[in-house]
Amino acid sequence: MSEATHAKVADARQLDTATRILDAAEALFVEHGFEATSMRMITQRAEVNLAAVNYHFGSKDALFQGVFTRRLTPLTQLAIANLEKLERDSGNQVPSVDSIISVFMDAALEVSRDPKRGGVIFVRLLSRTFIEPHPVLRETLPRHYAELVGRFTASLARALPHLNEVELQWRIHFAFSAMFNAFAGNNILRLFIPKNAVNAKDPQMVATYLVPFIVSGLTAPPVNVGRSAM
Amino acid sequence: MSEATHAKVADARQLDTATRILDAAEALFVEHGFEATSMRMITQRAEVNLAAVNYHFGSKDALFQGVFTRRLTPLTQLAIANLEKLERDSGNQVPSVDSIISVFMDAALEVSRDPKRGGVIFVRLLSRTFIEPHPVLRETLPRHYAELVGRFTASLARALPHLNEVELQWRIHFAFSAMFNAFAGNNILRLFIPKNAVNAKDPQMVATYLVPFIVSGLTAPPVNVGRSAM
DNA sequence: GTTTCGATCAAACGATTGTTTGAAACATAC
DNA sequence: GTATGTTTCAAACAATCGTTTGATCGAAAC
Numbered sequence: 001m002s003e004a005t006h007a008k009v010a011d012a013r014q015l016d017t018a019t020r021i022l023d024a025a026e027a028l029f030v031e032h033g034f035e036a037t038s039m040r041m042i043t044q045r046a047e048v049n050l051a052a053v054n055y056h057f058g059s060k061d062a063l064f065q066g067v068f069t070r071r072l073t074p075l076t077q078l079a080i081a082n083l084e085k086l087e088r089d090s091g092n093q094v095p096s097v098d099s100i101i102s103v104f105m106d107a108a109l110e111v112s113r114d115p116k117r118g119g120v121i122f123v124r125l126l127s128r129t130f131i132e133p134h135p136v137l138r139e140t141l142p143r144h145y146a147e148l149v150g151r152f153t154a155s156l157a158r159a160l161p162h163l164n165e166v167e168l169q170w171r172i173h174f175a176f177s178a179m180f181n182a183f184a185g186n187n188i189l190r191l192f193i194p195k196n197a198v199n200a201k202d203p204q205m206v207a208t209y210l211v212p213f214i215v216s217g218l219t220a221p222p223v224n225v226g227r228s229a230m
Numbered sequence: 231m232s233e234a235t236h237a238k239v240a241d242a243r244q245l246d247t248a249t250r251i252l253d254a255a256e257a258l259f260v261e262h263g264f265e266a267t268s269m270r271m272i273t274q275r276a277e278v279n280l281a282a283v284n285y286h287f288g289s290k291d292a293l294f295q296g297v298f299t300r301r302l303t304p305l306t307q308l309a310i311a312n313l314e315k316l317e318r319d320s321g322n323q324v325p326s327v328d329s330i331i332s333v334f335m336d337a338a339l340e341v342s343r344d345p346k347r348g349g350v351i352f353v354r355l356l357s358r359t360f361i362e363p364h365p366v367l368r369e370t371l372p373r374h375y376a377e378l379v380g381r382f383t384a385s386l387a388r389a390l391p392h393l394n395e396v397e398l399q400w401r402i403h404f405a406f407s408a409m410f411n412a413f414a415g416n417n418i419l420r421l422f423i424p425k426n427a428v429n430a431k432d433p434q435m436v437a438t439y440l441v442p443f444i445v446s447g448l449t450a451p452p453v454n455v456g457r458s459a460m
Numbered sequence: 461g462t463t464t465c466g467a468t469c470a471a472a473c474g475a476t477t478g479t480t481t482g483a484a485a486c487a488t489a490c
Numbered sequence: 491g492t493a494t495g496t497t498t499c500a501a502a503c504a505a506t507c508g509t510t511t512g513a514t515c516g517a518a519a520c
Contacts (some may be wrong), residue, residue, distance in 0.1 A: 017467080033362065035265035039508060049469055054509060057465095106325065131361050132263065170439040174408060181361065181407045208398040213447040221440055222444035247497080279499055284479060286497095426481060 014200035018056045020046040026067050030125045034064060034134050050059065061136045067125070068137065070119040071111075072144045077109035077125075083151055097159045098215045101175070104152060105207045108183060112203040120203060131177075149176075160218060167222055175214045182206045246319060247385050248286045250276040254277075256348065258353045264294060264364050280316045291366045297355070298367065301341075301348040306357075308339035313381055329443045330403070334382060335437045342433040350433060357414035361407075390448065397452055400419045405444045412436045 006061040015023075024046035028037040039060060043050045082103045086095050112120040129137060152171055160168060183203060199205055245253075251414040254276035258267040262453060269290060273280045287293040297422050311335045359367060383402055413433060429435055 009419060033263070033265060035263060038506075042508085049467095050508095051470090051510080052468070059408065060508065069359055087453055128362060131414065133359060167439065174443050177411045178404060178408050181411045182404065184361065208396065209453055210404060212450050212453050213404050216450035217443040217447040220442050223442050268476075270476085279497095280478095281480080281500090282498075290478065 003209075015050050017046075017052055019055060020048060021063065022067055022070060025063055026125060027121055029064070029067065030121055030128065033128075046217075056107065064134065064136050065140055068140060068144075069217070071122045072126075072141075074112050074117050075107065075122075076144060076148045079104055079148055080108060080151055082107050083155060093159045095155060097156065097218050098211065100152065100155050100159060101179075101211055101214055101218070105179065105211055109207055111204055112183070123183045123203065127180040127182075130180045131184065150159055156218070163222055171218050175218055178210065178214055182210050235433075247276075247278050247282055250278060251283055251286065251293065252297055252300060255293055256355060257351055258352055259294070259297065260358065262356075294364065294366050295370055298370060298374075301352045302356075302371075304347050305337065305341050305352075306374060306378045308340060309334055309378055310381055312337050313385060317385065324388045325385060327386065327448050328441065330382065330385050330389060331409075331441055331444055331448070334409065335441055338409070339433055340438055342413070351434065353413050357412075358409040360410045361414065386448070393452055402447050405448055408444055408447075409440065410438050 021042060025037070025042045027091065028041055028045060031037075032041075039053055042063075043052060046052075053063055083100070086099055086103050088165055090099075101186060111117045118125075129141070133141065145227045153169075156172060157168055160171075163171065182215050183206065251272060255267070255272045258271055258275060261267075262271075262412075269283055270280060272293075273283060283290065283293055287296050313330070316329055316333050320329075338353055341347045342353045348355075359371070362369065383399075386402055387398055390401075393401065413436065
């Protein structure tokens with residue numbers, strides 16, 4: 001410590017301070033959650049001064065938003081671009097449910113494989129935030145995602161014309177929940193069956209098995225409402 | 231305050247102090263999460279002294295465990311009892327996937343309707359804890375749920391003999407994730423589409439539309455592994 | 461060289477965290 | 491009555507929280 005005060009830090013290429021904070025916060029928020037992650041944990045991991053967070057971002061809440069805004073736009077743009085390409089390539093044909101879901105999964109997979117876009121860490125953070133939204137993001141998240149969800153909903157509506165609006169929305173709700181939850185990396189079975197074959201941390205494996213599951217759920221025959229309930 | 235120090239508290243039937251603490255904590259943990267819920271919030275809501283939590287439970291962590299142990303056993307016993315009844319009634323016949331999933335959902339629904347067993351509040355807390363498990367419960371939860379998950383996995387294995395073990399575990403993983411997530415009451419679409427027909431807070435509605443979705447996902451044709459991935 | 465301005469630093473801020481204390485109030489038993 | 495054991499209470503505990511301060515550093519501007 002003291003021997004390097006007068007000289008440049010030894011580490012080869014030291015990233016921007018703000019970037020190092022974002023990276024550290026991103027990882028810690030995934031690991032411990034927002035409330036359980038303290039400023040001192042973040043600055044210690046980022047190897048920056050405690051005051052650096054407030055200097056560069058203003059507050060802890062603003063940092064939380066900063067973590068998202070850095071990653072979210074590239075991800076949504078990628079997913080939307082992929083969907084547009086799919087619809088363009090389909091010509092007059094209506095894209096299948098399978099292809100629409102795959103487009104979304106491919107975007108998430110591509111980001112999860114690219115550390116420069118946040119990698120699997122950010123995908124997990126995003127998943128967890130959807131499941132348990134922090135008050136700070138109640139306005140930020142919808143703004144970023146409005147177009148994305150709207151486009152996919154419209155595409156799925158065309159692919160599933162036999163479903164009424166209510167049932168379609170329910171199924172899209174389940175589908176997105178399953179996808180986000182799956183990428184969150186939580187494996188319920190792991191809690192009970194120590195030796196299990198499911199590695200929920202591997203996004204590629206998740207996608208391989210999850211897409212058919214979701215597509216099957218989406219394309220199931222309509223529910224005869226009022227059959228047993230209500 | 232001071233005028234009532236010498237007399238009994240005015241409120242008609244005042245519940246046991248420990249119970250009032252559990253009720254308040256249960257609700258607050260659902261609303262704000264564990265870390266964001268302070269002892270003072272809990273004791274204030276329960277209208278008990280701050281020290282009462284430590285006196286009756288020992289610590290905040292122990293209270294968190296207490297909140298679960300009070301509710302978990304009745305729920306798991308109900309689900310297991312329902313499953314046993316189903317298998318008994320089926321005789322030599324293997325219960326269908328639909329009936330197995332319905333048995334689980336019915337147990338969750340029954341608890342969610344009964345305030346004495348925690349009602350919808352506890353079901354939501356349970357869901358959220360599965361999705362984002364707190365370190366304190368990493369040992370407690372599996373112990374309570376081991377038998378439950380084991381039984382349902384065995385039943386589903388018999389109902390889906392055409393699936394190999396790996397694919398079966400993946401699908402059960404997805405199915406349980408979807409169910410727990412659904413009962414958590416988070417509605418992703420609500421974030422984007424203000425006027426939507428999906429009321430994710432109504433467990434009965436969730437079950438009506440979710441069961442067919444999950445059953446369809448579970449009974450889908452097996453994935454041809456190695457088709458596009460790995 | 462002097463000035464200027466953004467970045468970093470150790471240190472401290474008031475507020476809040478979970479927890480502990482010791483006395484007071486309570487109920488029950490003798 | 492006294493004695494005993496449990497529960498409640500206001501108050502304080504040390505620790506940590508997010509944030510702010512004012513000095514110091516470093517490099518470009520003049």
